Amino acid sequence: MAKSSIKLRAKVKNGVTTVKALMSHPMETGQRKNKKTGEKIPEHFIQEVVGTYNGKVVITTSWSGGVSKDPYLSFSFKGGANGETVTVSWSDNKGGSDTKDVKIKGKK
Amino acid sequence: MIDVKRRVFLKGSAAAGAVVAAAGAGLIAPQAVLAEWNEAAFRSKSVADAVKAVTGTDASVESADIKIKAPEIAENGAVVPVSVSSSIAGVTAISILAASNPSPMVASFALGETTVADVSTRIKMGKTGDVIAVVQAGDKVYTAKKEVKVTIGGCGG
Structure with missing residues (x-):
């Protein structure tokens, strides 16, 4: 993939790192209908998002099609320092996936 | 004679194409369904x-x-x-x-x-x-x- 589907920011402040991730994904529920044909659009959504810090999982997110298109996720954890790595990766119900690393910014 | 050679060539390239397609399919094969998803x-x-x-x-x-x-x-x-x-x-x-x-x-x-x-x-x-x-x-x-x-x-x- 030439361009990552994830936009990722991580900032540390007062000993807590806040991570914000914006993924681009259609997030089809499987209940929407194609207006022209009347057929249901098959479901296609991110099922799992995993956030790791220094190789340790800090959050495991399970989603349904009830999460908005181009989903946004924000979480925070204690610790983190400028230059350390946070990774966010997603996988969807059709076997698609993507992952992205970002360096934490800010002072402790 | 020329026709026969052409046929052999086509067969050969078709077979090579199939191998490439198979390798591609392997790379993008769907992952096993996530056990953790409730x-x-x-x-x-x-x-x-x-x-x-x-x-x-x-x-x-x-x-x-x-x-x-x-x-x-x-x-x-x-x-x-x-x-x-x-x-x-x-x-x-x-x-x-x-x-x-x-x-x-x-x-x-x-x-x-x-x-x-x-x-x-x-x-x-x-x-x-x-x-x-x-x-x-x-x-x-x-x-x-x-x-x-x-x-x-x-x-x-």
């Missing part, structure tokens, strides 16, 4: 079933220590920003449900030891209804809810 919870049609499927119990306590940040009126039900935070100690999981959606279970977050009990995302809401937060700490289950009025539904085409 099928029962996400397919449930009622809030009670979904909560039970995700927490393993139906004994939950309403708690004032859970804060749900969501708009009182959502103009666009397709994108409703929701934040759930809690001051309860030792939170291991947070789930977000939209009571009036066909499948109420929207999102579930399993938190690590150092993770702060504060998550945000954006959800779809078909119509006006409660946003329910379910927080698990130890073996206890706490809930809170907040009504969000939706003027344009976000489910359906």
Whole structure:
């Protein structure tokens, strides 16, 4: 993939790192209908998002099609320092996936 | 004679093409279905079933220590920003449900030891209804809810 589907920011402040991730994904529920044909659009959504810090999982997110298109996720954890790595990766119900690393910014 | 050679050449290139296609298919083969994804919870049609499927119990306590940040009126039900935070100690999981959606279970977050009990995302809401937060700490289950009025539904085409 030439361009990552994830936009990722991580900032540390007062000993807590806040991570914000914006993924681009259609997030089809499987209940929407194609207006022209009347057929249901098959479901296609991110099922799992995993956030790791220094190789340790800090959050495991399970989603349904009830999460908005181009989903946004924000979480925070204690610790983190400028230059350390946070990774966010997603996988969807059709076997698609993507992952992205970002360096934490800010002072402790 | 020329025709025969051409035929051999075509056969050869077709076979080579098939090998490349097979290798490509192997690379993009779908992953095994994730075992952790809680099928029962996400397919449930009622809030009670979904909560039970995700927490393993139906004994939950309403708690004032859970804060749900969501708009009182959502103009666009397709994108409703929701934040759930809690001051309860030792939170291991947070789930977000939209009571009036066909499948109420929207999102579930399993938190690590150092993770702060504060998550945000954006959800779809078909119509006006409660946003329910379910927080698990130890073996206890706490809930809170907040009504969000939706003027344009976000489910359906």
